[in-house]
Amino acid sequence: MENRVYIDSRDLGLQVKKENANSTIIDIARRANVTNITVSRVFNQPHLVKSETREKILSIAKELNYVPNAFAQGLKKNSSRIIGVVTSSTYNPFYSHLIQTVSRIARNKGYQIMLFDTDDSEAAEKLAIQTLFSYQACGILLSAVRDDKAYSPAYLDLADVYRIPLVLIDRDIYGKKLSGVFLNNIEIGVRAGRFLAEQPEQRLLIVGGPEDSEITKDRTAGIMGALIGNNKQVEIIYGDYKFDSQEQALRNLLSDKERWPQYIVGLNGIITLGAMSICNQLNIYNQIKFFSIDTPPYCESYGQRIPGIYHNTVLLGEKAAEILFKLIEKPKNMQTPLREYVPGELTV
Incomplete structure (x- = not known):
């Protein structure tokens, strides 16, 4: 034993x-x-x-x-000194650089950031906003999961009840008259279309986000308008903002050599990167040119400079923080929404 x-x-x-x-x-x-x-x-x-x-x-x-217990202290003071940032993707450099800027500005003012990545999930977005309400956040910056005109999440009414300023980034929520920082997407499309009109390539493929997305609609309309009279052959693939649902459609198109585009136009940086990756896997990367709206992640780190319309995301962050803190510090004086439009720069 x-x-x-x-x-x-x-x-x-x-x-x-x-x-x-x-x-x-x-x-x-x-x-x-x-x-x-x-x-x-x-x-x-x-x-x-x-x-x-x-x-x-x-x-x-x-x-x-x-x-x-910072939460309990916040309840006593009716102020948690928390700024909520709710975004659909922290992987996208468009948002990651903006978040860094907002975080720096908030920290200098004595606030802390509470960050949520919703991964394009409406349920995750709702939970994130409700969590920030429960923490009595001083303000919220939101890049919504959808930007079609039918999207009207119920939590927006609670923001008015709790009197928590909510500022939109990039994606508008229609019919709510909310403050925010946006891009002029029709102008972006027109500038992209003018560039493409000057190129000798005739066969173009536009890869966009959801077909009912107002961003996709405006950018596509701008491109097509600028191409009128240039005899370009244009195909369009719709999907999501992360390129998950466009991948198979693009592979199917590229399986037919007669349909190969000479230019692929990605309507955001993630989409462009996804298209580049597929072309590389199929060993046709050097036979197709690319144009991107916003920077494809990490391309420049690997010596890949893609022509496109690029935006100053630091400036976007500064504008978003400026609007948010105006609403936090002087909420009663803001009778109308504060809306800013940040221009893009053509980079070739």
Whole structure:
């Protein structure tokens, strides 16, 4: 039979420490023999507490694994100092650079960012907004999962109830008259179309987002309008913003050499990158030219410079933050929505 020896930790002079995950300022006050108010001041107004007392309280707080509850503090002050950023894709450089800019500006003003990536899910977007409402966020920047005219999420009415400023980025929600920063998508399309009209290639393929997307509609209409009278042959593939649903349609098209485009026009950077990747897999990358609206991720890092209409995402972030903080600081003075349009730059 196996022999087992059981040793009580007390026999070794050890004290088993119990985790204090739920410690409160009351526990700290009792141990430090001070009032609850004194403990609270250490974490909120430390300059009002003597250094000796402050160090004692912080030492006990560390021993008890106490962490100040920012949420509870926010409820007491009716302000959490949280700025919510809800975007459909943090992978897309269009949003990642913008978020970095907003985060820097918010931090300099004493706010913190709470970031949500909805991955184009309406349910995830709804949950993200509800979470920010529950945290009493001071303001929300939102790039919605959809930009068709039928999209009218119910949570927008709650934003008015909670009086939380909500500023749109890039994608508009129609009929709501919300503040936001946008791109002039018809102008983008026209400028792209003018560039393509000057090129000798005749067969063009436009790869866009959802067919009912107002961004896709406007950019496509701008391109087609600028191509009138140039005898270009244009095909269009619709799908989603992430290029998931366009992939098979593009592979099918490229399987027929007679239909190969001479130019592929991606209506956002992710779509362009997806088309480039497929052409590379099929060993026809060098036989097709590309034009992109917004930067395809990481292309320049690999020496690939794609002509396109590119936007200053730092400027977009600055404009979005400027509008949001105006609404936070002077909400009663803003009777009409604040809307900015940021121009793109043709890069060849």
